[in-house]
Amino acid sequence: METTATSHHAPPQGFLRKYVFSLDHKVIGKQYLDLALVAVVIGMVLSWLMRFHLGFPTTAVPGLGKLAPTAAAGGVITPELYLALMTMHGTIMVFFVLTTAPFAGFGNFVLPIQVGAEDMAFPRFNMMSFWVTFVAFLVLVAAFFVPEGPPISGWTAYAPLSAIGKDAGPGLGTGQTLWAVSIALFCVGQLLGALNFIATTLDLRTKGMTLMRMPLSTWAWFITSVIGLIAFSVLLPACILLILDRVAGTSFFIPGGLVVSDRLQPHSGGSPLLWQHLFWFFGHPEVYIAILPGFGIVSHILPVFARKPLLGPKVVLICLIAIAFLSYTVWGHHMFLSGMNPLSATLFSVPTLVITIPATIVVLLWIGTVYGARMRFTTPALFCLGFISVFVSGGISGFFLAQPSIDTYLHGTYFVVGHFHFVMGVAAMFGIFAGVYFWFPKMYGRMMNDKLGKLHFTLTLIGVYCVFMPMHYLGLAGNVRRYSTFTDDYMKGSLPLHRFITIAALFTGAVQLIFFYNLIHSRLRGAKAPDNPWQATSLEWSTSSPPPFDNFGGHHPVVTHGPNEYGVKGPTGDYIMQASSDQPVTS
């Protein structure tokens, strides 16, 4: 049991303790962000391969024939390889990018400083959290190197195909087992993280930091960790039962009398729907694990650059809590096609429509905050505005999908692909970008290049709209998803649009090189960052850039103001810092 957490821990000594097995939440946060960066590059390359094949189904991908001589003989992607790429793309992006970066990454770095703590409540658990997640990532990536390759069952790993083993198809032997073990480990890592976030927020707030004075970013990470706690503690059992079905011969998810690949499977009576229920009970809240930190980041950053207080911060908070609560009542909307009783479908449809109300209120409050403001259009501000744009664009298609009768037609099409990439993928990515450009000065003590940032934003915004908007039209036209080629029959007509999307996707990916260049160049050569470059109010801006190992250099800030004091007459400008009248006191 960790008991020395709240005491002053000495500065770390030695390279290993400082940078590898560090107990410092700031280092762990950076490690999470670096992991997400590696993961996002892999995930993006996988999506390029898929898009290339969709746009140019008969053209060989240069070099791929040598990398995967059986799965892509001559360099042309086979349907099986396409499904493997899809599975790994989805799994890597959802778990190792959209969960690790906005939640574990930024949350770890910023949350303890924003509440005025020296570190997380349980630094050792925090370190374990990262390293378990890291091992989970290695286990998942190992699936690329086993003889039959990665699983082909999608990031949702629907049973029974995911539960049977090799008979079900290539990659469903060792590859699928690695997938299940990886996700189980990932759950453990995130549960340890959530434990820390909750205990730190509840117990380690500095003097004067009441709950209502906490910045909304910290509130969002706190709420996300509560969601994560419930979601991952259901996915973990699901993965354990799946692993038992696969390696121990149990029949939790595999029905009796199932003949696959001409072989009668030695199982009886299991329920494939049970997996879907357990998975989506985690899976839908997972969407909010990815997006709520973005909500917090935007609510935190937008007023800084609008130089106005956020409109209705309490309403925003109530809406975030409402979203968290409702996120547990809607999982069935992923299963409208599973033969669900129409009454149950209605029961899931209503909260799905209701959950759009708090989300809409938050968006309107953001727009109200910006309305009439003399905006400072810095890169983080632009990404916040972009977040609102893509979130609304993706959210609107959610109204259609929430209705079982319409979903029945659209669920298996590109409409859904466009919807969730906008609302969960791109919106969350924009939240991550906003966070990177905003907190980079605090993390590394150097400013990022704003001109390159604006170029990155503009091209990325155009790019993502070109990629995901047309998918909605493809879906409406009946273009099914998960297929590797659209060269036959009625789907032939969709090929030009697919080609356009492919080119846009390659373009958007290439644009990210600007971001990588900016990231590396600014870290080495960027202008020195002052303590508070954005004239923001929250506690992380009261300390040096980067902060000392104990965050506030041996003294504990005393909070006297809320985080939202912009557009007022303050001692140093149009804002009052949360610890403005703080007299340094040595402990």
Add this chain to the structure above:
Amino acid sequence: MTAPASPARTGVWVGIATITMSFAAYTSALLVRQGAGSDWQHFRLPSILYFNTVLLLVSSGTIELGRRRGYAWLIFTLGLGLLFIAGQVLAWRNLAAQGLFLATNPSSSFFYVFTVLHALHLLGGIVALGYVLVRLRAPTGGPPLTALGAVSLYWHFMDVLWLYLLVILALRL
């Protein structure tokens, strides 16, 4: 810095919430699985489970005595915990002797899943209690009493969780 509340205690409460949620998931899986197929075979629970239950209940009392009266009771608690685990192993061997293994039937699958996971969680508690015992003996002064309080909270929860699992297993298997 003196924390206004005890993170160790909060941590255990959060852990309790997590473990409760995961066993709720297993329970719902059991109910769905039992209703899904017609292959569910009922079997008699090994009677040693009831003896083990008594051991665990007594250990909850002794850990409280340990908090008030000292070290020896805590070691006794640790022993009772290990004895409980040994008793569970006997229960598994008893079932195995009847030909009931993990994959024999969904009912036996759930039996092993529930009992093994509970035993693993209790082992976590035993390790934590052992750690506190070592720290109590350390010459540099022991851990704050909050650590012992947190461990005993967890220990009691293991008790309650076991009673719940026993009821579910007795009713459903």
